[in-house]
Amino acid sequence: MTAATGIWPPAATPFREDLSIDMERYVAFCHELLRDGAHGLAVLGTTSETNSLDLEERKSLLEKLVNSGINPAQLIPGTGAASFGDAVKLTKHAAELGVKGSLLLPPFYYKGVTDEGLFEFVSEVIRRVNSKRLRLYLYNFPQQTGLVWSPELIATLRGAFPETIVGIKDSSGDEEYLNALLEKFPGFAIFPSSESLMIDALGKGAAGCISATANTHVKAIRALFDGWKSENVTAMNKRASAIRLLIASYPLIAAVKATLADQHKHRGWHRLRPPLTPLDDKQTAELREKLAELEAA
Amino acid sequence: MTAATGIWPPAATPFREDLSIDMERYVAFCHELLRDGAHGLAVLGTTSETNSLDLEERKSLLEKLVNSGINPAQLIPGTGAASFGDAVKLTKHAAELGVKGSLLLPPFYYKGVTDEGLFEFVSEVIRRVNSKRLRLYLYNFPQQTGLVWSPELIATLRGAFPETIVGIKDSSGDEEYLNALLEKFPGFAIFPSSESLMIDALGKGAAGCISATANTHVKAIRALFDGWKSENVTAMNKRASAIRLLIASYPLIAAVKATLADQHKHRGWHRLRPPLTPLDDKQTAELREKLAELEAA
Numbered sequence: 001m002t003a004a005t006g007i008w009p010p011a012a013t014p015f016r017e018d019l020s021i022d023m024e025r026y027v028a029f030c031h032e033l034l035r036d037g038a039h040g041l042a043v044l045g046t047t048s049e050t051n052s053l054d055l056e057e058r059k060s061l062l063e064k065l066v067n068s069g070i071n072p073a074q075l076i077p078g079t080g081a082a083s084f085g086d087a088v089k090l091t092k093h094a095a096e097l098g099v100k101g102s103l104l105l106p107p108f109y110y111k112g113v114t115d116e117g118l119f120e121f122v123s124e125v126i127r128r129v130n131s132k133r134l135r136l137y138l139y140n141f142p143q144q145t146g147l148v149w150s151p152e153l154i155a156t157l158r159g160a161f162p163e164t165i166v167g168i169k170d171s172s173g174d175e176e177y178l179n180a181l182l183e184k185f186p187g188f189a190i191f192p193s194s195e196s197l198m199i200d201a202l203g204k205g206a207a208g209c210i211s212a213t214a215n216t217h218v219k220a221i222r223a224l225f226d227g228w229k230s231e232n233v234t235a236m237n238k239r240a241s242a243i244r245l246l247i248a249s250y251p252l253i254a255a256v257k258a259t260l261a262d263q264h265k266h267r268g269w270h271r272l273r274p275p276l277t278p279l280d281d282k283q284t285a286e287l288r289e290k291l292a293e294l295e296a297a
Numbered sequence: 298m299t300a301a302t303g304i305w306p307p308a309a310t311p312f313r314e315d316l317s318i319d320m321e322r323y324v325a326f327c328h329e330l331l332r333d334g335a336h337g338l339a340v341l342g343t344t345s346e347t348n349s350l351d352l353e354e355r356k357s358l359l360e361k362l363v364n365s366g367i368n369p370a371q372l373i374p375g376t377g378a379a380s381f382g383d384a385v386k387l388t389k390h391a392a393e394l395g396v397k398g399s400l401l402l403p404p405f406y407y408k409g410v411t412d413e414g415l416f417e418f419v420s421e422v423i424r425r426v427n428s429k430r431l432r433l434y435l436y437n438f439p440q441q442t443g444l445v446w447s448p449e450l451i452a453t454l455r456g457a458f459p460e461t462i463v464g465i466k467d468s469s470g471d472e473e474y475l476n477a478l479l480e481k482f483p484g485f486a487i488f489p490s491s492e493s494l495m496i497d498a499l500g501k502g503a504a505g506c507i508s509a510t511a512n513t514h515v516k517a518i519r520a521l522f523d524g525w526k527s528e529n530v531t532a533m534n535k536r537a538s539a540i541r542l543l544i545a546s547y548p549l550i551a552a553v554k555a556t557l558a559d560q561h562k563h564r565g566w567h568r569l570r571p572p573l574t575p576l577d578d579k580q581t582a583e584l585r586e587k588l589a590e591l592e593a594a
Contacts, residue, residue: 019421051406054382055352082379082405084571085351106572108379109348109405111441112548113572120571124316144408146443274381274417275403275410 001135003166003189004076004100005207006039007222009214010047012257013061015271021057022268027068029264037222038214040074041065042103042191046141046171047212047253050078052273055086059093072098076137080105084121088128091136101135103169108145115153122157126164136164137189141171148172151180158188169193169210182206194248195221196241202228212252213244216259243294246287254279255287262288298432300463300486301373301397302504303336304519306511307344309554310358312568318354319565324365326561334519335511337371338362339400339488343438343468344509344550347375349570352383356390369395373434377402381418385425388433398432400466405442412450419454423461431461434486438468445469448477455485466490466507479503491545492518493538499525509549510541513556540591543584551576552584559585 011030014022030041043065044050044058053061058077066072079090079102091102107113107121126134138149138157149168157165167189170178178197181190182204189207192198195217198209202225214221217240224236247255253272258279260269270278279287308327311319327338340362341347341355350358355374363369376387376399388399404410404418423431435446435454446465454462464486467475475494478487479501486504489495492514495506499522511518514537521533544552551569555576558566567575576584 051379052381052404054378054380054386057382081351082348083351084349085354089351107349109441110343110572114574117572117574120574124571144406274421275407275414277411277414277417 001100003135003207004040004137005189007037007208007214007218007225008040008042008076008191008210009033009038009218010042010045010210010212012215012253012260012269013048013053014266014268015273016268017271019271019273021053021061023061023064025266025268026061027064030065030070031068033215033218034070034074036218038218039208040076040100041070042076042078042169042210044078045103045139045210046078046144047215047256048078049253049273049276052276055081055090058090062094062097062099066097073100075099076101076103078103078105078139080108080139082107082109084124084128087125091125091134092129092131095129095131095134098133101137101166103137103139105139105141106145106147106149108147111146113147115150115156118147118149118153119156119160122165123160126161132163134164135166137167137169137191138165139169139171143172148177151184154181154185158185167191167207179204194244195224196237196244198224199228199233199237211244212256213247215256216247216263217243239294239297243291246290246294250279250283250287251276258284258287259291300432300504301337301434302486304334304505304511304515304522305337305339305373305488305507306330306335306515307339307342307507307509309512309550309557309566310345310350311563311565312570313565314568316568316570318350318358320358320361322563322565323358324361327362327367328365330512330515331367331371333515335515336505337373337397338367339373339375339466339507341375342400342436342507343441344512344553345375346550346570346573349573352378352387355387359391359394359396363394370397372396373398373400375400375402375436377405377436379404379406381421381425384422388422388431389426389428392426392428392431395430398434398463400434400436402436402438403442403444403446405444408443410444412447412453415444415446415450416453419462420457423458429460432463433461434464434466434488435462436466436468440469445474448481451478451482455482464488464504470494476501491541492521493534493541495521496525496530496534508541509553510544512553513544513560514540536591536594540588543587543591547576547580547584548573555581555584556588
């Protein structure tokens with residue numbers, strides 16, 4: 001099984017007024033992202049508000065996607081949890097559904113833990129899931145977790161579990177870190193979290209990108225991926241990066257959902273589960289206006 | 298129902314070699330803490346490695362304590378989770394067992410969230426647990442969660458839910474914050490997380506303390522609480538604080554468990570679940586020696 005490449009949006013989650021998941025709308029949206037050019041879906045990520053869903057919801061959502069006819073080989077769900085027990089349950093469940101792989105956050109409650117402790121955590125997950133089919137993509141997001149998958153630890157993990165640890169999603173936005181990974185680990189499936197870093201990273205061997213704004217602009221990001229060696233890549237990249245920069249100038253998940261609400265003309269997209277909060281009306285109107293300008297340009 | 302006062306140790310969790318919970322030893326230890334002077338038990342806290350237990354283990358452990366004959370009115374379990382769904386399940390389960398209250402962490406995945414978002418999170422938990430018996434103690438531990446229950450937010454929560462939001466455990470170690478709470482909220486059950494802050498805080502209206510080192514030194518800490526107005530409080534406080542300072546000069550949970558392993562002459566106490574790691578042999582020997590010196594003094 002080769003590792004994932006291309007554009008894998010972390011599909012956002014629409015909520016009903018009572019904050020329950022609007023499952024029908026969610027499933028339809030995932031199909032739409034694939035139709036619009038996503039190579040696969042990095043579902044149940046940070047943008048999906050996964051850690052604001054309970055464990056049963058996380059499993060149910062993945063089952064619904066597979067039952068709706070999405071090829072599980074096009075799914076890389078987030079299956080991390082603070083405890084290895086819950087991470088094992090989620091990861092095993094996903095592996096049994098036949099997913100391409102799982103995105104694994106480090107255990108994100110305790111801070112200041114050692115690489116040795118993180119290694120043991122991953123080891124326990126792999127040992128307990130106990131499946132030859134298991135493929136893990138590390139999920140690096142120090143701004144949320146307070147923890148980093150250090151290059152040294154990644155090297156140790158790859159050495160210990162060469163078949164299993166196949167890639168990483170790096171949401172740090174730290175280009176120095178990203179470039180260090182790209183240099184040290186050729187053949188590792190490295191996904192920056194923003195299309196604005198993708199073109200440079202593809203030239204250095206990155207696999208693609210897993211970007212919040214692939215929820216709202218998947219066609220353009222796919223075109224950017226397909227055309228990264230083409231003549232007009234600079235112009236495409238400039239345009240995509242301007243849109244990304246605008247959306248990310250607001251609280252990112254709220255801004256993605258406000259834009260989805262506009263695109264789909266449905267209020268449900270505008271809702272977030274606490275502790276996240278939606279953009280206010282003024283922000284929403286301003287974002288809408290500026291985005292329309294960029295898209296018309 | 299009056300709010301809790303006194304010494305409420307966050308009982309540590311012993312593990313077997315396969316890292317499963319040594320339930321028998323755990324239950325016996327909790328009874329021992331109560332016999333040795335604990336007013337109650339703030340079980341399933343940070344020192345208990347709660348966020349390294351899976352959700353089923355957390356519920357099971359609480360049931361085992363109640364079934365073993367511990368009065369649920371002597372239990373304040375931690376029932377926080379990153380999602381309100383899981384927090385509701387745990388909090389409801391605990392309330393149905395008749396516990397004194399629950400310690401509620403803020404949702405600890407997302408960072409940089411607003412007070413409004415945290416308010417909504419707590420509101421959802423209270424609304425969905427839907428029990429007049431529910432009593433919540435906020436759990437403030439910014440070093441792990443990256444979030445703070447601000448005094449403004451606490452005031453808003455108390456205003457909205459005066460019967461339910463009855464206290465706070467403050468593990469920040471930030472005396473300025475602690476003193477601000479003590480000054481602003483007379484009658485609120487405020488627990489610092491260290492006996493070394495307790496005497497000063499009791500004079501300002503604190504309720505007691507919930508301290509990691511109450512696992513290893515509950516008798517002394519209880520005596521300190523009982524004698525805080527007595528003549529020899531300064532000497533007692535100095536001694537207790539020296540012991541606390543020593544143990545906290547190592548990674549705290551590992552050092553508490555190393556000391557428990559010595560006190561109980563059982564290796565199981567020395568084990569931690571990843572991502573936490575035990576003290577190494579050198580640290581363990583050094584801590585043992587220095588602690589013996591302080592205790593002999």
